[in-house]
Amino acid sequence: DQQVKQNSPSLSVQEGRISILNCDYTNSMFDYFLWYKKYPAEGPTFLISISSIKDKNEDGRFTVFLNKSAKHLSLHIVPSQPGDSAVYFCAASTNTGNQFYFGTGTSLTVIP
């Protein structure tokens, strides 16, 4: 059973516009969330995280929003750049361990 879901397998955005990547989860025990970025043939790299005590975390062009009641988080990239084109995974963890549950990924294409 997929506890973390990314329902959009792909997304295309014009350069300079906002990219919004969504992630839903089912386990109410999750309290730490991360986004990873992955280029082809490379391992995922950590991008940004948020704990459940917050509803927003910002780092440069990247902002993650968490809606606990809806069990939903989103990653906003603004302005989008062609170099942002990659697959983005969200991941979640509970406070009982350090194993993360990954979503299936969203492939972002930023069109110049």
Added chain:
Amino acid sequence: GAVVSQHPSRVICKSGTSVKIECRSLDFQATTMFWYRQFPKQSLMLMATSNEGSKATYEQGVEKDKFLINHASLTLSTLTVTSAHPEDSSFYICSASTGSPYSEQYFGPGTRLTVT
């Protein structure tokens, strides 16, 4: 940030042979290492979790006798694919964490295995 390396980055082997993939944490002690497999256009699939000095915990459906995992030190874990078959061809990624609560996982660059 923390660096995790994998060796080799690419390997081609013949069906029936065994292949060992190494995962090293270069600048921190990784009490826990994870092995993932990625199929094209799919999410990372967790294969097993290994803690230094103890047996790996395999996810359901992963054959522990086929995918041998050893985590003998705080900086090295190995995955050995035994009696490889073409369907084992995939991208294998390891990650490492310090094991403290909420510690992030640092991913290796991955190993592309092709079994002919």
